[in-house]
């Protein structure tokens with residue numbers, strides 16, 4: 001077996017699953033596994049994470065002293081050091097860093113999962129070399145992350161890029177979203193999450209159930225209802241991203257999360273963003289920002305989490 005250099009362990013905590021990897025210095029996996037996220041039990045979450053770590057260390061004994069980073073669907077509050085803004089709500093209010101350090105027997109680093117995604121994509125992915133990049137997760141929840149000159153920019157309130165819980169910017173004042181788990185309503189997340197797209201298809205067909213891959217297949221086959229539902233979704237996404245362009249105007253926007261695998265999005269989205277951008281001139285606005293699919297797909301956040309610590313010497 002070849003010698004594995006610079007092993008680091010990463011976790012990606014999602015709304016439905018927890019993934020773990022042991023990543024080597026060349027960005028190759030020495031180990032990878034996942035388990036279902038225990039949604040309503042914090043002790044259950046700690047147990048599942050410990051079991052995954054034990055499996056990884058048994059499979060790769062050289063990772064016994066490897067650093068551990070976690071991407072979480074939320075953030076750590078700068079004052080209380082407890083998790084906030086997590087759609088895996090069982091994590092909220094807990095000092096996850098301290099509790100994991102106790103059960104793992106070593107220090108961990110935590111970061112928002114969208115921050116991990118964009119860190120990974122600027123390091124060796126779809127935003128390689130971008131001076132300013134914005135990463136978006138369109139999954140169970142909707143989050144975002146910013147990277148500047150190759151480094152994640154977390155912000156003074158650790159809220160940089162947390163755009164999913166800004167109000168959806170509808171010009172007509174239409175309240176398009178449902179109440180959000182965060183306690184407010186009309187959040188961008190309630191309009192643009194994967195479940196929101198699935199629900200839009202359900203409503204448009206008066207009750208047919210289809211998951212994202214089926215909706216994508218129907219779009220490819222030319223199903224008019226699926227096309228209309230997706231087109232409406234892309235317009236809403238364009239509208240929400242136009243406000244990101246109005247603040248950050250990044251070079252690259254990287255899309256991740258379940259919805260980002262739908263290829264039809266990338267054909268239509270740039271012109272939908274442009275249509276909603278600030279514009280008062282004569283010529284039609286064109287979007288100069290590239291909008292690309294994350295190179296590492298569902299693994300992007302996981303790889304970014306493993307890289308929250310520097311390479312071991």
Ligand SMILES: [Zn+2]
Nearest residue numbers: 165180182187
């Ligand atoms: Zn919200």
